[in-house]
Amino acid sequence: NAGVTQTPKFQVLKTGQSMTLQCAQDMNHNSMYWYRQDPGMGLRLIYYSASEGTTDKGEVPNGYNVSRLNKREFSLRLESAAPSQTSVYFCASRTIGEPQHFGDGTRLSIL
Amino acid sequence: AQKVTQAQTEISVVEKEDVTLDCVYETRDTTYYLFWYKQPPSGELVFLIRRNSFDEQNEISGRYSWNFQKSTSSFNFTITASQVVDSAVYFCAHDMRFGAGTRLTVKP
Numbered sequence: 405n406a407g408v409t410q411t412p413k414f415q416v417l418k419t420g421q422s423m424t425l426q427c428a429q430d431m432n433h434n435s436m437y438w439y440r441q442d443p444g445m446g447l448r449l450i451y452y453s454a455s456e457g458t459t460d461k462g463e464v465p466n467g468y469n470v471s472r473l474n475k476r477e478f479s480l481r482l483e484s485a486a487p488s489q490t491s492v493y494f495c496a497s498r499t500i501g502e503p504q505h506f507g508d509g510t511r512l513s514i515l
Numbered sequence: 516a517q518k519v520t521q522a523q524t525e526i527s528v529v530e531k532e533d534v535t536l537d538c539v540y541e542t543r544d545t546t547y548y549l550f551w552y553k554q555p556p557s558g559e560l561v562f563l564i565r566r567n568s569f570d571e572q573n574e575i576s577g578r579y580s581w582n583f584q585k586s587t588s589s590f591n592f593t594i595t596a597s598q599v600v601d602s603a604v605y606f607c608a609h610d611m612r613f614g615a616g617t618r619l620t621v622k623p
Contacts (some may be wrong), residue, residue, distance in 0.1 A: 445615055449613075451610055479565060503550055503562035504552075504562070504608075
């Protein structure tokens with residue numbers, strides 16, 4: 405099973421550029437999540453989608469947008485990248501009450 | 516809002532020592548789930564244990580055990596007879612909210 409697949413794995417952007425991080429899961433999970441991980445700050449929730457057709461803000465949504473394209477896919481978009489958005493981004497999915505399944509992460513550097 | 520606090524930023528032990536990782540949470544939910552995850556140096560996030568709010572029975576699974584106390588909003592995790600391979604960052608989570616993590620280093 406592929407589980408949760410994130411693309412790309414690495415990306416370098418210039419300030420002001422835009423990009424979309426892709427995430428897809430094949431476990432038929434209703435809920436999907438985007439986190440960012442910065443040193444010493446753990447995993448901070450950016451946005452989540454409790455079910456297909458819904459999205460909600462997490463702790464640090466500013467500068468990001470999301471799209472729950474269908475049950476399998478949940479994308480994260482940076483419209484105008486800033487150096488403060490340099491981070492490792494994780495996508496996760498789960499059924500409520502169960503543990504989250506994580507992708508391998510995307511290392512994003514913004515110069 | 517939910518909040519998870521892991522007060523221990525870093526812990527260093529010598530192999531075979533027991534180590535307890537602390538986790539305190541805040542919630543207004545009456546039913547909820549708590550989790551521990553491990554992030555080894557390779558970077559992936561691995562689920563370890565889950566506890567739901569209506570079951571305070573503490574359990575042992577191999578070298579892992581956990582102590583859930585609803586009265587103090589704590590969900591502590593213990594590794595018995597630690598090994599070098601246990602070196603990782605450990606995260607406590609309340610539903611979808613994570614603590615800042617505790618970096619455990621086990622020295623040979």
